[in-house]
Amino acid sequence: MTFRDLGVDGDIADALATKNILEPFPIQEQTIPLGLSGQDIIGQAKTGTGKTFGFGLPVIQRLGLEPGPGVQALIVVPTRELAVQVTEDMELATSNRSTTVVSIYGGKAYEGQIEQIKAGAQIVVGTPGRLLDLAGQRLLSLANVREMVLDEADKMLDLGFLADIEKLFSQTPATRHTMLFSATMPGPIVALARRFMNRPVHIRASDPDEGLTQANIKHVIYRAHALDKDEVVARILQAEGRGKTVIFTRTKRAAAKLVEELNDRGFNAAAVHGDLSQEQRERAMAAFKAGKKDILIATDVAARGIDVDDVTHVINHTIPDDPDTYLHRAGRTGRAGKTGIAVTFVDWDDLHKWALINRALDFGQPEPTETYSSSPHLYTDLGIPEGTRGRLASARPVSAPSSRANESSSSSSGAGAEGGDRARRSRSRRRTGGSAVSTGAETGHAPAAEAQQAHAEHTPGSGTHDGTGAPRPRRRRRRGPRATPPTA
Structure with missing residues (x-):
């Protein structure tokens, strides 16, 4: 028809x-x-x-x-x-x-x-x-x-x-x-x-894909550790045949954090959540639909406008609260008769939610498979090439601490550098109860020079220069009645 x-x-x-x-x-x-x-x-x-x-x-x-x-x-x-x-x-x-x-x-x-x-x-x-x-x-x-x-x-x-x-x-x-x-x-x-x-x-009217859900969508359920999830996600995003991908998070903060993390790892991700302006959300959605961004990170409310036929993967970074929400999320892939993959991470504290979804949707998998980024079955389940790591080769390298310190030292010049040094010394004093304990790598000054400066600042009787070359004596607090000056 x-x-x-x-x-x-x-x-x-x-x-x-x-x-x-x-x-x-x-x-x-x-x-x-x-x-x-x-x-x-x-x-x-x-x-x-x-x-x-x-x-x-x-x-x-x-x-x-x-x-x-x-x-x-x-x-x-x-x-x-x-x-x-x-x-x-x-x-x-x-x-x-x-x-x-x-x-x-x-x-x-x-x-x-x-x-x-x-x-x-x-x-x-x-x-x-x-x-x-x-x-x-x-x-x-x-x-x-x-x-x-x-x-x-x-x-x-x-x-x-x-x-x-x-x-x-x-x-x-x-x-x-x-x-x-x-x-x-x-x-x-x-x-x-x-x-x-x-x-x-x-x-x-029934869902056009209803009854075909199991055939069109491969459902993979993992019990994952919160600190390892981002690494697992990054490896899944390098699976063979991976196209547009939607990743669901429970909170706006988690969505914002994940999009920053994935972009830092070299992926092309955008986010839609309530902390963004409407214009920002529309731009992100338009970029995803047009293929300029191939990863969209969304909360459930913001995801109601996602209607894209060529989504290959859905990843539940956090498990949904109920079976209907699970179906809504998973239904972003496997549309128009195409196949798709839905990956769900279940935290230890959320096993009861998975038990509810498993019973309601008759998955027959009461216990999610315990999975880490190094688990061999992760690679075979999702077609991830062997040796894949969680950072793309095009991602910007992570700077070593010494490199950042050298950059700070070499860029310190003029009044701006002087202000930066003062701020760093101030932070150092706060950390050590007022005494300037530092290393050359942290501030760009030699430790000996720093120690001499601290000694000069705190030694009784020492002065500071007033620009004439002569030391200006410290003003001392007088105790008791003011003394009468001697007569000539």
């Missing part, structure tokens, strides 16, 4: 064909014909099942070949990364039409988003907070919205956006066409659908 068979216009199908998107996924086969007819839809599907085109193509086609200016379609998503991903897919599908798409989300300047709205963009993809913000300033009108989509509704419920969603619904016409998508259907989402949708059809 092709998209044309589902009733999709030829110009839209041709636009998808430029990216080799030729055959619809199961959820697209079910939702597109109903969406084109104007039927309200509740789609129950996981991330990565192709639901974006399932709701996106009907929205685009129902707006017409040349829609008039002004917001006529609203697609609400829970995260910035998903907003960017959905926008990219919608821009691809509309590339042969005059329809324009704008992303509206926080963490980015208002001006560019407002300009696109004023220019007449017909489709808005956005997060609830920024949408309500612009609507409250009367910069975004939803009064003419004919098509509304709520994507990943359960995630928005988790993030506390349900009240915001209700406000957005209330600002749109009651006669709109509505589609809601969610991986699960908790009670509040069901209530929301009943309140704002008109006799919706419930469609439950």
